[in-house]
Amino acid sequence: MPRTSGIEFASPEDTSRAFYEAFEHGNVAAMMGVWADDDEIFCIHPGGPRNVGPDAVRGSWEEIFTGSSRLRFQLEQQMFFVGASLAIQSVFEYLQVNDETKLRGPAIATNIFTRTTSGWRMLAHHAAVSPTAEAPPAASRVGRLH
């Protein structure tokens, strides 16, 4: 079984969208299809260790996706920096879990993308709990990412 799917993402924004969709759906195969097929990919969940390489990254998602909660992300204050071969997204992640009316978060994420022969893929995800000076968005505003 290939470690990554055959989907080619034309831009880092497309890859990011697929990343958060796979996260919302708790779909490990779709999630790993978003990542580069590279031994140095790394993934840091809030308060967690640095998971390096496809096996560790996959294991971290399998652990997160164990529950059956319905997740819905609301992304705020995005910044993108796109180079020829690397791109960076800085974004606040608010999370609606099941039917909770109060959004959880935010986490602040630094997502890094690399342009491969198979399009743009995730190279790294670094998320951390973040304070916010703003009032969190109302859950009623939570919609699809796209």
Add this chain to the structure above:
Amino acid sequence: MPRTSGIEFASPEDTSRAFYEAFEHGNVAAMMGVWADDDEIFCIHPGGPRNVGPDAVRGSWEEIFTGSSRLRFQLEQQMFFVGASLAIQSVFEYLQVNDETKLRGPAIATNIFTRTTSGWRMLAHHAAVSPTAEAPPAASRVGRLH
């Protein structure tokens, strides 16, 4: 007064070295000379907010440098990804404060560099508290970064 110094860093590694030296010396001018002269630079200290732009980034360092502690970094498990215009460093930061024999940390940092007409500069610093499965390095091993 220019917001950035005239030093040109030939590589992201050089910029990183200057970043941690300025951090150790608590030198705001040297620190800001490491950053890109760009309104979208951002800096996230462990557990803190996202500081965006030169004024907010400078303010965050002024706050950190208020104390008179002697700081010494020990960097572990570095990974570098260098593109044409962007580069990424992932690194564990252990910190010796004054003469403490036990190192603090680690924090896990994602540092992002951008190649400007004035050489490689910091675009972003995202640090977060991190657990580690390893025993922390002994303080006696703490040396200069270079």
